[in-house]
Amino acid sequence: MKQQAVFRALADPTRRAILKRLQGGALSAGDIGEAFEITPASLSHHFAVLKQADLVRTERRGQYIVYSLNSTLMEDIARMVLDLFPIGPSKGGKR
Amino acid sequence: MKQQAVFRALADPTRRAILKRLQGGALSAGDIGEAFEITPASLSHHFAVLKQADLVRTERRGQYIVYSLNSTLMEDIARMVLDLFPIGPSKGGKR
DNA sequence: TATATATTTAGACAAATATCTAAATGTCGC
DNA sequence: GCGACATTTAGATATTTGTCTAAATATATA
Numbered sequence: 001m002k003q004q005a006v007f008r009a010l011a012d013p014t015r016r017a018i019l020k021r022l023q024g025g026a027l028s029a030g031d032i033g034e035a036f037e038i039t040p041a042s043l044s045h046h047f048a049v050l051k052q053a054d055l056v057r058t059e060r061r062g063q064y065i066v067y068s069l070n071s072t073l074m075e076d077i078a079r080m081v082l083d084l085f086p087i088g089p090s091k092g093g094k095r
Numbered sequence: 096m097k098q099q100a101v102f103r104a105l106a107d108p109t110r111r112a113i114l115k116r117l118q119g120g121a122l123s124a125g126d127i128g129e130a131f132e133i134t135p136a137s138l139s140h141h142f143a144v145l146k147q148a149d150l151v152r153t154e155r156r157g158q159y160i161v162y163s164l165n166s167t168l169m170e171d172i173a174r175m176v177l178d179l180f181p182i183g184p185s186k187g188g189k190r
Numbered sequence: 191t192a193t194a195t196a197t198t199t200a201g202a203c204a205a206a207t208a209t210c211t212a213a214a215t216g217t218c219g220c
Numbered sequence: 221g222c223g224a225c226a227t228t229t230a231g232a233t234a235t236t237t238g239t240c241t242a243a244a245t246a247t248a249t250a
Binding site: 123124135139140143158160 | 199
């Protein structure tokens with residue numbers, strides 16, 4: 001897995017906001033963009049970074065391109081982050 | 096909490112390696128630096144970024160400055176990351 | 191106090207990044 | 221096919237970032 005790509009993708013606040021926005025379900029690029037004061041081109045750039053990290057999936061639906069979270073990666077991401085610290089997150093110490 | 100500072104700090108591979116290195120316990124700046132082909136000045140810059148994110152603590156011990164992980168933040172960090180995804184990491188789902 | 195060691199700070203510079211505008215590509219409805 | 225809409229790609233630019241060297245600060249020890 002491209003650990004660097006994931007961390008880099010999460011480093012930008014706009015991209016994190018995009019991920020949050022997708023929590024409600026899949027959205028077209030344009031629908032996502034409505035929440036941000038940013039050009040479609042810049043937005044597209046962020047999508048590319050998120051895709052490269054495999055954090056989102058895309059599907060063309062007619063005229064639109066629909067983005068959705070790749071939640072199957074979630075556990076891996078959690079592991080990647082927690083791996084940076086000596087013990088697990090739960091009180092019991094997950095190991 | 097400075098979410099942006101944390102994500103930014105984790106985005107650099109050298110800084111992640113520093114965190115890993117500290118898992119074994121506190122180390123002086125110089126001891127940490129031995130693992131990297133980087134000048135002390137650059138290393139110090141990375142420490143500053145990690146400190147700003149509150150990921151590490153420092154303590155002067157005589158001539159040395161000793162760094163250690165701030166593991167109390169771990170849960171917060173895990174939450175910050177998992178917050179970007181719709182459901183929790185454990186098989187049981189949301190926590 | 192003087193010297194050596196450890197670390198940080200200041201300043202410069204190259205590479206990476208986020209943004210924009212303009213143009214290209216892809217799809218739909220007429 | 222043509223025009224309208226949605227999205228991406230290309231190219232330019234300004235900002236941020238990681239790195240360096242040189243100088244400054246702090247501590248230890250002779």
